[in-house]
Amino acid sequence: MQFVNQNKWFYRKFYKKSGKIVLGFKNLYIFPNLFGLYWILTLITIYILGINLENNLTVFISYLMIIVFVISLFLTHFNIHGLELISINQKINFANSEIKYRIILDTKKIRNNIKLKFLNEENKFIFIEKIVERKIESLPIKGKKRGIYNPDIIYGESSSPFSLFNCWFYWLPIENFVVAPQKKKGKINKQNFKGNKNKNKNFNNKNGDQFINIKPYREGERKSSIHWKSMARSRILLSKNFANENTNDKWLLLNKNLPIEKALEHLCFEIYNHYQNNKVFGILLSKNEFITPNKSEKHYQKCLTMLAYFNHEKI
Known part of the structure; x- marks a missing residue:
């Protein structure tokens, strides 16, 4: 009563x-x-x-x-x-x-x-x-x-x-x-460079280091390290990692060609799928909003929380 x-x-x-x-x-x-x-x-x-x-x-x-x-x-x-x-x-x-x-x-x-x-x-x-x-x-x-x-x-x-x-x-x-976005399977942008599998192309910097991966671009890094091809696809500023940096990161990127809520739903599905399969992953929503790769439960919770917080006006 x-x-x-x-x-x-x-x-x-x-x-x-x-x-x-x-x-x-x-x-x-x-x-x-x-x-x-x-x-x-x-x-x-x-x-x-x-x-x-x-x-x-x-x-x-x-x-x-x-x-x-x-x-x-x-x-x-x-x-x-x-x-x-x-x-x-x-x-x-x-x-x-x-x-x-x-x-x-x-x-x-x-x-x-x-x-x-x-x-x-x-x-x-x-x-x-x-x-x-x-x-x-x-x-x-x-x-x-x-x-x-x-x-x-x-x-x-x-x-x-x-x-x-x-x-x-x-x-x-x-x-x-x-409350994270609803999980819906769909297309997202992925970056997963584990090494140079194309023997006919050279991806080297000026020091001869082999380009193997990308990461979010940070202010102060060299302009020559910007990965322009990835930027054209995702419209997010990324920089190259080279072999001497000893990294092996996998990034899940927000698909900005879709409406924001739909893109977040697709990304949420991939995050859930990667966590369930014990895969290492990071997420990149914008220039200043990203989480570096990991596969722990705490990392999974942190990624979903970022999706819940994410404001499309910041894109």
Whole structure:
């Protein structure tokens, strides 16, 4: 049950933005649910009938219902009192697919029948039947466009054990989540020079070093090292690596002949494919936006994050 409109200014009084929250008297709210209200109405009716009929058994039943009601109030509150929720680093998600936002639930005792959701996600509760120890849960979020997002407010509730009360809380976690472009197979520009395989052509600099690879051009490098042929294809300034530099890099380049979002989707597919196949790769989006080749998981996450951040106005 949500008794507060999140669009109202006073709604901010009901939650706190933090890395973790320990549920207690300051952040838990409790009120009879619909069944609880019917329970109250029933016990009042029974009590009035018992008084009017002068029937002690009927009055005793109404007293017993009051006791159960009060006990339920405390048991429902203490079912989630002391539960700790912790915000953690999020896995990178992809555009237009369901997003999973992970949180840690930590407890020192058994908790039963807890529901969690983001307030802006209608009918997307996750139901946790039992929490015995520290565990990770994932809350679903509807698919979004690529970008970096702050999470919405998490709403949690429990009515265990007698379902007479709803005890609920609000929490705004601090960890944002990254949505990379959708993965779509398509044409991208690649540069992968492992050596000079063409014996009929000489790719040497003035010192006689053999040209084997390219890399992003940096200010201060010689103009003679610019790889003009690659620049004509990708419209990105690149420079040549020579054999004495002992490099063997593979670069995935943004295809600037396509609309930016489509090009990013194709590049995202290649990044995912290279990572899954344990291949070394780097990405080059613009003159100043690139990541040098690697194949670690951290490198993979970094590449996808750059795609999510990338602004087409910078091209």
